[in-house]
Amino acid sequence: MRQGLDVMKAVALDVDDRFRVVEVAEPVPGPGEVAIRVAYAGVQYGDVLVRAGHFPVPRPFVPGFEAAGEIVAVGEGVADARLGERVTALLGGGGYAEIVTAPAVLAINAERVGPREAAGFGWVTPTAYDVINSVASVRRGDSVLIHAAAGGVGSQAAQFAAVAGAARIVGVVGNVDQVDYAHRFGYHQVLVREDFPDALGGETFDAILDPIGGPARVASLERLAPHGRIVAYGNIATFEPVTVSANDLLARGQSLMTYNSNLASQTSPTKLADSATRAMSLVADGSVRIDVTAEYDLGDVETAIADLAGGATRGKSIVRVG
C-alpha cells in the first residue's frame, strides 16, 4: 500500500485560470478505491466547462475526468487481484496527473484495447452508449439525428446507433471540413449547422441527440417523429432554458429525456459501470471505433482544452502522462 509520501507531477488549474504543471503528493486510495498510474488522460468538454467556471471547484484544481493506466494500489475492500489490471477510469477530476485515485467500480477493465484508445473511452463512450441504448432506446429501423456529429460523443453515438440497427443516421456539424470526417462513422447524411433544419425538408426522426441547447433544441423538437425521443445531454451553445409543453409532447406521444453521467456516477455507479462494460465490449470487438486524433503532452493541457473549446478538434483528444 502506498503511503502518499511520494511526489508526482500534475497539471493544476490555478486562480488566474491558467493551467500549470505542479508537484503534489501522490494520492492514496481510500476504502473502495484504486490508485492508477496514468498512461494517458482523455480531454473532454467538462474540462472546458470547469475552466469557464460552470462547475465551481476549489482552485488550484487538478482537472482530467478520464484516465487510462494500470492499477498500482487498492484501498480497503478492493480485491488485491485488481493490482496490475489495465483500466480506464471515470473520474471527478485528477486525471492530469501521474497517479490518480478512482472508485474501483468506475475503473473499467481495458485489457482488450490499447492505452490510447482506453484513454479516449472516458465518459464519452459510456455516454454515447447510454444516450443511444438506455435513454433514446434506439431500435432496428429507427431514424436518428445527432448534433455535434463529428465530436467525441457524436462520432461514437452514430456507431452505437448503427449497432442498434438504426435505418437512417443523420449528423449536424459546424463546418464543411467536418462533413467528410463525420461520414467515416456511418452517417447516411451530414449537414452543416447553418443548413439545419431547412436542408431536411419535412423529415422527422425517432431519436435526436442534442448536446447543443437553445435554438437548436427548439428546432430539434420540431423534428421529432410521433413517439420520438429527444435526449438533452449538454448545453454547448447556451445554458438558456428551453420551455416545452408536456401537453404538446403528449399529443404526439413524444418524450424529452435527459442524461447526466456525472450524476449517475454518484447515484447509480454500478449501472453506469455496466453500460461502460457493454460499451467496452463493442469497442474491443471492433464494432465501435474510438478515433483518437490529437495527442498532447502533459504540459500542453492548456492548448488541448482551448482546441476543444474552439471547435478545432475531431473525434477524441488525449494527453500523454506516463
Ligand SMILES: NC(=O)c1ccc[n+]([C@@H]2O[C@H](COP(=O)([O-])OP(=O)(O)OC[C@H]3O[C@@H](n4cnc5c(N)ncnc54)[C@H](OP(=O)(O)O)[C@@H]3O)[C@@H](O)[C@H]2O)c1
Ligand atoms: N450529460 C452527460 O452525461 C455528458 C457526458 C459527456 C459529454 N457530455 C456533453 O456532450 C457534449 C459533447 O462532448 P464531447 O466531449 O464529445 O465534446 P465534442 O463533441 O468532442 O466537442 C464539442 C463539439 O461541439 C461543437 N460545437 C462547439 N460550439 C458549438 C456551438 N456553439 N453550437 C453547436 N455546436 C458547437 C463542435 O463541433 P463542430 O465542429 O461540429 O461544431 C465541437 O467539436 C458536451 O456538451 C458535453 O458536455 C455530456
